[in-house]
Amino acid sequence: MCRRIVINGRLWEGDGSGRWIDEVLLLPLEAVVERLGASRHWIAYPQELEMEKDGKTLNIKIGASAAQLQGEKIPLDYPAFVEKGVVMVPVSLLCRFFELAWTYAEDVDAIVLSRAEPALLGKRIVLDPGHGGDDPGIISDDLVEAEFTWDVARRLCGLLTLSGAAVTFTRQWDETVSLAQRVMVVEEVKPDILVSIHFNSFLCSAHNGLETYWYSNWLARQLAEHVHNGILEELEIPNRGVRESAFHILRQAPTVSILIKLGFATGDGDQHILRDRWLRERAALGIFRGIREYIEACLSQM
Numbered sequence: 549m550c551r552r553i554v555i556n557g558r559l560w561e562g563d564g565s566g567r568w569i570d571e572v573l574l575l576p577l578e579a580v581v582e583r584l585g586a587s588r589h590w591i592a593y594p595q596e597l598e599m600e601k602d603g604k605t606l607n608i609k610i611g612a613s614a615a616q617l618q619g620e621k622i623p624l625d626y627p628a629f630v631e632k633g634v635v636m637v638p639v640s641l642l643c644r645f646f647e648l649a650w651t652y653a654e655d656v657d658a659i660v661l662s663r664a665e666p667a668l669l670g671k672r673i674v675l676d677p678g679h680g681g682d683d684p685g686i687i688s689d690d691l692v693e694a695e696f697t698w699d700v701a702r703r704l705c706g707l708l709t710l711s712g713a714a715v716t717f718t719r720q721w722d723e724t725v726s727l728a729q730r731v732m733v734v735e736e737v738k739p740d741i742l743v744s745i746h747f748n749s750f751l752c753s754a755h756n757g758l759e760t761y762w763y764s765n766w767l768a769r770q771l772a773e774h775v776h777n778g779i780l781e782e783l784e785i786p787n788r789g790v791r792e793s794a795f796h797i798l799r800q801a802p803t804v805s806i807l808i809k810l811g812f813a814t815g816d817g818d819q820h821i822l823r824d825r826w827l828r829e830r831a832a833l834g835i836f837r838g839i840r841e842y843i844e845a846c847l848s849q850m
């Protein structure tokens with residue numbers, strides 16, 4: 549089984565899940581078609597499905613060892629089959645037809661499918677996982693900020709890379725990097741945007757919620773708003789708003805920069821986000837969509 553299907557940065561919430569058979573991953577056709585659109589024509593005998601999208605046709609015969617794409621024979625790793633009325637198709641075939649890249653995020657049992665996004669293709673993005681190495685950041689009970697900022701950044705990197713963006717980190721796992729060194733990475737890479745990830749803390753566990761910061765730059769404010777809203781779509785977390793603040797990295801990094809405080813490591817409501825890797829993946833999905841929307845809205849016309 550593969551429980552979760554993520555397509556173009558969004559979890560598919562329909563019925564059905566992926567299936568691994570002989571190391572081949574098959575997906576319910578419906579999930580991909582519903583999200584990406586294609587016309588379908590079912591021929592009852594012989595059981596055959598004809599799909600069309602953007603002038604391309606794909607013929608899949610149930611049980612056959614090959615499919616036809618634009619009349620060309622495509623051998624299949626595993627034949628398509630019908631199970632409880634659901635047509636299951638090898639992911640490689642779907643990716644070829646819909647021009648998708650895919651990856652399997654094993655630790656959250658999710659297949660992630662993504663189009664190369666024209667808006668993201670070749671865009672340079674620097675991700676700054678807060679703290680690391682000798683600087684653990686906030687420590688609250690068993691939670692260590694540096695570990696979770698790294699984890700979210702790593703997940704976000706996977707999503708961005710799959711969509712064609714070029715990602716650079718300001719630090720590697722467990723590396724000690726000063727704020728000045730982080731700024732130097734940005735100066736060197738000259739990215740389109742910088743996204744810094746942190747968690748928040750407070751003396752009182754009743755403080756919970758998401759804050760996203762920008763500084764002195766209209767584009768950064770746009771980016772902050774898109775990303776903030778993207779996260780709120782994915783997580784049930786109190787909204788503490790998009791704010792302006794002169795954090796060192798926001799002041800010094802010579803690009804459109806934001807800093808996310810992805811909940812309170814000390815908060816009794818937010819701690820479950822840090823503890824649950826699927827919620828961290830969802831946070832990354834929200835940030836990913838926010839970045840994509842920002843680039844589509846603000847950078848594409850420039």
Ligand SMILES: [Zn+2]
Nearest residue numbers: 678685746747
């Ligand atoms: Zn921090």
